[in-house]
Amino acid sequence: MPEILDRARAQVLVNGVGLDEAGVLEVLQLSDEHVPALLQLAHEVRMAWCGPEVEVEGIVSLKTGGCPEDCHFCSQSGLFTSPVRAVWLDIPALVEAAKQTAATGATEFCIVAAVRGPDERLMTQMREGVAAIKAAVDIQVAASLGMLTQEQVDELVEMGVHRYNHNLETCQSYFPNVVTTHSWEERWGTLKMVRDSGMEVCCGGILGLGESIEQRAEFAAQLAELRPDEVPLNFLNPRPGTPLGDQPVVAGKDALRAIAAFRLAMPKTILRYAGGREITLGDLGTRDGLLGGINAVIVGNYLTTLGRPATEDLALLAELKMPVKALSATL
Amino acid sequence: MAVTALWCDRCGNAATEGDHSPCAKARELEPPRFCPSCRRRMKVQIVPTGWTATCVEHGTRHA
Numbered sequence: 001m002p003e004i005l006d007r008a009r010a011q012v013l014v015n016g017v018g019l020d021e022a023g024v025l026e027v028l029q030l031s032d033e034h035v036p037a038l039l040q041l042a043h044e045v046r047m048a049w050c051g052p053e054v055e056v057e058g059i060v061s062l063k064t065g066g067c068p069e070d071c072h073f074c075s076q077s078g079l080f081t082s083p084v085r086a087v088w089l090d091i092p093a094l095v096e097a098a099k100q101t102a103a104t105g106a107t108e109f110c111i112v113a114a115v116r117g118p119d120e121r122l123m124t125q126m127r128e129g130v131a132a133i134k135a136a137v138d139i140q141v142a143a144s145l146g147m148l149t150q151e152q153v154d155e156l157v158e159m160g161v162h163r164y165n166h167n168l169e170t171c172q173s174y175f176p177n178v179v180t181t182h183s184w185e186e187r188w189g190t191l192k193m194v195r196d197s198g199m200e201v202c203c204g205g206i207l208g209l210g211e212s213i214e215q216r217a218e219f220a221a222q223l224a225e226l227r228p229d230e231v232p233l234n235f236l237n238p239r240p241g242t243p244l245g246d247q248p249v250v251a252g253k254d255a256l257r258a259i260a261a262f263r264l265a266m267p268k269t270i271l272r273y274a275g276g277r278e279i280t281l282g283d284l285g286t287r288d289g290l291l292g293g294i295n296a297v298i299v300g301n302y303l304t305t306l307g308r309p310a311t312e313d314l315a316l317l318a319e320l321k322m323p324v325k326a327l328s329a330t331l
Numbered sequence: 332m333a334v335t336a337l338w339c340d341r342c343g344n345a346a347t348e349g350d351h352s353p354c355a356k357a358r359e360l361e362p363p364r365f366c367p368s369c370r371r372r373m374k375v376q377i378v379p380t381g382w383t384a385t386c387v388e389h390g391t392r393h394a
Binding site for chain 2: 058059060061064083085086087089093096097100101104237239278279299300301302304305306307310326
């Protein structure tokens with residue numbers, strides 16, 4: 001047994017203290033033969049510090065495409081030759097999407113907009129949309145609207161948005177290779193405001209952007225420093241027309257190593273499967289990840305791509321005897 | 332009556348030219364982006380349980 005796994009067992013499993021950057025790097029460098037033991041440990045950590053429940057979430061794009069930013073992985077940037085056109089979802093369709101999400105047993109519904117930050121039109125749409133959802137559907141509403149001002153943070157709190165997603169996407173040292181129209185520090189600033197407001201912080205990123213293993217470890221450590229309530233873990237699904245359109249997908253074993261490593265860095269957080277798992281891990285890998293540190297899933301479709309049918313994920317959770325977290329447990 | 336696709340609804344290139352099997356594979360996890368009749372980029376809205384894709388000339392497809 002590699003020494004790092006013994007150390008992680010004592011430090012993370014027993015004491016609930018996450019691995020630091022150097023420890024995460026050692027985990028990411030474990031050879032394939034040690035991956036099963038690593039996943040087993042990460043699963044034990046998740047069960048010990050989070051329990052068997054899985055948090056289920058649905059997401060929807062309120063405003064798609066036409067974004068002024070240049071995030072190199074994103075098909076919604078208006079700066080690339082992506083086929084994604086700008087389109088808005090109306091309030092009745094938003095409420096219907098929330099109803100469909102709740103019908104799967106999900107407790108979270110995240111409203112997402114492809115923007116640098118919200119303008120008055122988007123905030124008005126949010127105000128009306130959140131109120132309409134709360135009047136019609138029993139579900140927690142989260143939001144992801146880019147960078148915020150303090151006024152906008154306060155307004156979202158007032159609307160009853162309970163969690164705010166703003167991904168750092170990658171580590172600080174690699175970020176300028178991925179985004180040039182704003183900085184990692186600007187994102188961090190929004191996250192600090194969100195945390196101080198009392199909203200839950202949801203912050204993760206995308207693996208497979210071309211970052212090194214060392215930078216993956218750096219990213220895990222930086223996320224851990226933020227102490228997010230939730231970390232959505234995406235794997236790059238290269239999109240046509242984007243600068244990363246020809247980037248290779250993350251190998252399945254590397255993805256599983258990363259899932260376990262992020263769990264060992266953040267033993268108590270909600271670690272969510274987000275986009276890209278279908279092409280990176282497939283069905284078998286999805287199961288392995290759920291038994292290797294993941295304790296939350298996005299079900300159904302994503303923002304510009306499609307996911308597995310929610311019924312398939314829910315059947316898998318039932319088979320693994322992992323109960324879906326009830327709404328009462330999130331309030 | 333079935334209508335023959337003139338354009339690939341994923342990449343927007345002529346459906347009868349080149350190999351579109353990678354497009355077909357990718358389409359398992361993507362909605363269509365181009366109208367197969369006229370190649371216009373469609374307005375696509377995705378929700379957790381489905382999608383709609385609208386061409387201003389040829390109407391709306393959905394799943």
